[in-house]
Amino acid sequence: MKVLRILALVILAIIIYLPLAGLVSKLVALPNLFELSKELIQDPAIGHIIRFTYTQAFISALISLVVGLPAAYFFSHYNFKGKKFIRNLTMIPFILPSILVVLAMIVYYGQQGFFSRTFNTGTFIYGYVGIIFAHVFYNFSLSIRIVGGSWEKLNEKLTESAYVLGDSKLKAFFRIELPLLWPSIAYSWLLAFLYSSLSFAIVLVFGGVSYNTLEVYIYTMTRRLQMDRAHLLAFVQLLISFFFILIVNGVSKRTDKVNKAFTISRARPLCLERRKLIKIVLVLYFALLLILFGGPLFSLFWRSLAPKGDSVGISLDNYHSLFGSRVERTLGTPLWQVFVNSLLLSSVSSLIAVSLSYVLARYYPKLRPFFLVPLGVSMMSYGFGVLVTLKNWVPTPILMLFTQIFITFPVVYSIVSLGIEEINPEYRLAASTLGSSESEITRRIYLPLLRPALSSAFAYGMALSLGDLTGVMLVGEGQFVTFTVALYRLIGHYSFPEGTALGTLVSFLFIGLFILIESGGGEKSYAKDRPSSKKLS
């Protein structure tokens, strides 16, 4: 058993830390490192860029959290029709390459956009507001999933006792629920914050030249072949991110005692008659969510039904063309192969990421901040590290999985490790006192209890991997065509309409797949079959 743990640790170190060490060793070897650092420190533009990067990320993450929390509450407390669809729909921005997300925003909110014209609002997306809005659109699903997952397990008897003792609902929330949910809240903020800080296309499209992030600056330095500067700044970026990771990790510690407050899944059907007010609020909130964030996605799906050429109306032209020979020529690969490649790569890499997360979160909980490091580095810098360290000796398929695990690990790991934290430690103690082996404990206690967290983590892992371009291109060298590679290739050859058709297909495929995964099996039965769950409160 112990061997397996250490193996997991070694694998992850190779995936994350070896390439980063390669990057750093290149830096240290620079003869003019000192001068270069001095020059960067003295450049007022850099200071400006760093301030903007993290300020916008801070605000974006905060708003993402606020927007997602009501959904987290509703999803964790009530069952209702369309719940799974909406929950998976919110993850679509993670799958879609940024180019489609940007386009969706513009088709809906642009100066000729559907929203702007219907509500006669004019456009607000070109500027600071647009940057924040787009980041919220991307990230608010994180708090729905992560906070919602914890909330679902919070023992309602605790809040009920508070009411009995005379607390109002609001007071009970602040005194009891908020402190218990705090780590999940902090982590969903952190993930949204780090993602927003790495933003590239969104900042350039909506911000123009006025706003520059570190990521944009690093890219332009690379383009101008000033690699040393690019690497140095990537390192600065890593340090700043790690600083924030440490802070959040520090303020979100909790004790085993607190964890006993978590029990097992408790969402129930929303009863119409008894909770009319809640139902109205819920419907209004989701209507708003659908208009604000569903709108861009649906207008993208709608675009895919536009006919070719000058005619108007609805047609399947783009889908015919997508499965036609011209697209196959452009891609160099038949479309079914693209789907097989994408599904295979994303599901296998996500499965491995989830397994690694489980082992590492259970046995090395103290190392948590170090596992979140990939979110502090852009794929571009990581890719360079891979080239100087792994590329020449790791077989291509394995290396491909490595890059995908690197991309997905922080989110997958966060979800799994928060889930593990919330498992009452007494279960494990009781089981091992009764003579259960480690593997039995894993199989009979952890895996069943973690099921919702594991399936969320797996979903994010797949989504993030599906949306990756840089990692796949770096290792696959253009021969391994996934959905995102195909999409960029289509768009590079003017086939935008076919691109929207492909994006639509993949979105619905993903939503369908995850509704299936979430519906299948154990979660509910375990909640019912375990009489001990009631006693343990």
Added chain:
Amino acid sequence: MKRYSAVFISVLLIVVLLFSFVANGKELVIYSYDSFGQTLMEMMEQHFEKEYDSKVRFVLFEDTGAMYTRLVLEKDKPKADLVIGLDEVYVIDAKADDLFTAYRPKEADKIREELVFDEDFYMTPYDFGYITFNYDSQLLPNPPKTHKALADSSLGKKIIIPNPTTSSPGQAFLLSTIAYFGEDGYLDFWKELKKNILVMPSSWSIAYGIYSNGEAPIVLSYGTSPVFHLLDENTERYQALVLDGVAWAQIEGAAIVKGGKNHELAKAALDYLISVQMQEALTESQFMYPVRIDAKLPESFRIAAHVPEILNPRIDLKDVHDKLGTWIKDWENVMR
């Protein structure tokens, strides 16, 4: 737990088997970037299969920047034999980094003279495209025809330009304004133009996507962009827009990698790239112009931009290499 690890390991093994492919025999390795057309790749493969009984392996990069970085990284132990797709701006750096071997292709004298940006043939031009504005004639029946009119305040926020700091066509347009207005004048033009720019996306793809969705009627793209719409959608709605009869030409070059394993094959591939067949095939595959004087243009190119004068010769490439950083910095200050 044992069962899980067994599943885990077997999944891993299956994946390895699925992904693996065995490479053997002599093969020519060509680096290019992701927009290099399948048609051309297949022509190259078939040609080498037939004439030299050897295989060709294409390695495609996300963009030219990633490709160049890789070449520098592998300099001591090159894996590529031939590179296709670096534009002319790279030539100074490539020479300084000593990456390529000079080779004058057999039919080099057929290449249009004004396109030969490197007299020593470390890099050979193989295609080019005019960087021009495009407009949607349905949304904008009377487009501005001069730089002055484009920057006129009566136009409004109608222009999309890919960001010159992150995109090649964007950078080419910035260079064209420097060539046209001079180092002292280009910033004044941008100061005027600024108010009419709706958005400057990070890449050409996003810019063109926004444009073709009708968000704004003018986009900086290629002079050949209308050809695609004519071929695929059978429409002449999208038109090229050449300002003051001038445009910058983005010239793409190919080069033989110094120290590559298959030197002779690489030379043959470069010869073939300049051949009439390849040159004529690339028109509707890449939507670019052939560099050969005697290559015929397809009928569809009638709708492409008509450019009386190429601006490139007005600036020295050495200047571009040395001053681009400053030019962009000054430009950013004006645009901010």
